[in-house]
Amino acid sequence: MPEGHSVHRLARQFADCFVGQALSVSSPQGRFADGAAALDGAVLEAARAHGKQLFLDFAGDRVLRSHLGLYGAWSFGGTDRFRGASSIGAPRRIGEREAHDDGAPAGGPPLPPPPVGAVRVRLVGDEGWADLRGPALCVLESSAEAEAARGRLGPDPLDPHADPAPFVAAVRRSRRPVGALLMDQAVVAGVGNIFRAESLFRRGLDPMTPGRALGEPVLRELWAESAALMRTGVRLGRIVTTDPSDRPGTGEEQAWPEHAHLVYRRQGLPCRRCGTPVAAGELEGRTLFWCPSCQR
DNA sequence: CGGTTATGTATAG
DNA sequence: TATACCTAACCGC
Numbered sequence: 001m002p003e004g005h006s007v008h009r010l011a012r013q014f015a016d017c018f019v020g021q022a023l024s025v026s027s028p029q030g031r032f033a034d035g036a037a038a039l040d041g042a043v044l045e046a047a048r049a050h051g052k053q054l055f056l057d058f059a060g061d062r063v064l065r066s067h068l069g070l071y072g073a074w075s076f077g078g079t080d081r082f083r084g085a086s087s088i089g090a091p092r093r094i095g096e097r098e099a100h101d102d103g104a105p106a107g108g109p110p111l112p113p114p115p116v117g118a119v120r121v122r123l124v125g126d127e128g129w130a131d132l133r134g135p136a137l138c139v140l141e142s143s144a145e146a147e148a149a150r151g152r153l154g155p156d157p158l159d160p161h162a163d164p165a166p167f168v169a170a171v172r173r174s175r176r177p178v179g180a181l182l183m184d185q186a187v188v189a190g191v192g193n194i195f196r197a198e199s200l201f202r203r204g205l206d207p208m209t210p211g212r213a214l215g216e217p218v219l220r221e222l223w224a225e226s227a228a229l230m231r232t233g234v235r236l237g238r239i240v241t242t243d244p245s246d247r248p249g250t251g252e253e254q255a256w257p258e259h260a261h262l263v264y265r266r267q268g269l270p271c272r273r274c275g276t277p278v279a280a281g282e283l284e285g286r287t288l289f290w291c292p293s294c295q296r
Numbered sequence: 297c298g299g300t301t302a303t304g305t306a307t308a309g
Numbered sequence: 310t311a312t313a314c315c316t317a318a319c320c321g322c
Contacts, residue, residue, distance in 0.1 A: 003303055052304075070304045071316045118316075134316040136305060185305085192303050239303080264303095285310080286304085 002068035004190020005233030007049040008158050010074055014047035014056060017082055017128060023058075024124040032120050035140035039064065044125075051156050051189025053137075055146055063146035064121070069136025078128015153189040157227035158234065164223040171211035171219055178214060179207025180284050182226075191226055195233075197264040197289045198241035199226040206295045207288055246272045263289040 022043050027036040042058040049055070056064040068074075076082045121132040132138065141149070154170065155162040170187045171178060181187045182196045191199070200207050203222050205214075214222075233239045240260045247259040262272055267280035267289060276293035 006303080067305080068303090069315080070302060071314095072304090073316085134314095136314075183304090194303055287302095 002052060002070075002072060003192035003195055003230075003233070003239070004049070004051050004156065004158055005230050005239070007052050007054050007068070007190070008234050009237060010054055011047045011049040013074075013076065014044070014054075014130070017076070017078075018044045018123065018125045018130070019047060020044070021125040024122075026122045026124075028119040028122055031118075032138055035064070035138070036121060038062065038140055044123075049156075050150050050159070051153050051185055052192070053149070053153070053189075055150070057143065057146075061143050063141045063143055065137065065139050065141055065146050065149060066121075066132065066135050067137035069134070072135040073133055075131050075133070076128060077131075078125075082128035153185055154187045156189040157223060158190055158230050164220060167223055168216055168219045171214060172216070174211040176211055177208045177283065178205060178211050178222075179288055179290075181211050182222075183284070183286065188223075188226070190230060193286055194239050194241075194261065194264045195226055195229055198239070198262055199229055201263045201291060201295060202229070202241065204295055207283065207290050242272065263291055265289065 020043065022041055023039070024041070025036045025039040027033045039058055039062060042060060042062060044056060045059055046057040047055070048057070052067055054066050054068075056066075058064065066072075118133055119131045120135055120138055123130045155164060155167055157164075167188045171181050174181055176184075179196060179200060182191050182200070183193065196207075199222060202225050203218070205218070205222065229239070229241050232241075238260070241262055241264075242259055246262065263278050266278040268277055270276065271278055271291040271294060274291065274293050276291055279290055279292050281288050
């Protein structure tokens, strides 16, 4: 699920599997043909995430900057190392095929399967490959251009060196609802609709409260809450924001997927903490979920 | 099979 | 505020 935690996992996956290798780069779909041609054969030097954006730094001052948007995904295949994250992004079951290595040179790298669907970018390294489908953004830039783009984003709670001060200041100077500010990538980078709903619930904050009505301590707690939930997301590979006491049953008997969230997509169901029906509404074109009783 | 929905953002009006 | 973008899962028929 492409909120910030997914993209940080992607950066780690690229670092583990591709950094230091010269990659074959292609665009089977054709919509990134020029960029792919310019990158083909280049050595990947680093893989980084800031918020929901992925930065792949290639030798020669070339950066492949991408954003999965609502339905983009990277899928991986190859040797065992690549199976750790067969697909990261929108929910789908691709990248689970076996390596298509019939006809591969003995001892050589596994070959990727023929592209299925619209593969915007295919990267092939020594031991596997990665396919990008459906991205909202996929551009080849100089490092200066990529750095300028990164500078337009707010601090990322998943960055251990991030300073929350710009986030706190941006919220406190705005009349916009805190629920809208949390989704603004220039205010804080990496929070999406699920982390917004869940972190506001966990801090007991009404999403419609104007930013300027909130104090600095409350906002630092909100930052810390988001960071904690996002770190859990990185660790688990999915968003789980409920505590064990929020979930029915005990031990291993819990029915997990249905009990991963506190309010997100639970409209009409009783709040896990107080029983009041969870509310849903729209804010700036996105669905907002909250408990009218716990959040005020 | 077709309609709906989605973890997102840029752009137009 | 509306829409375009672009892909796949899900659901009802």
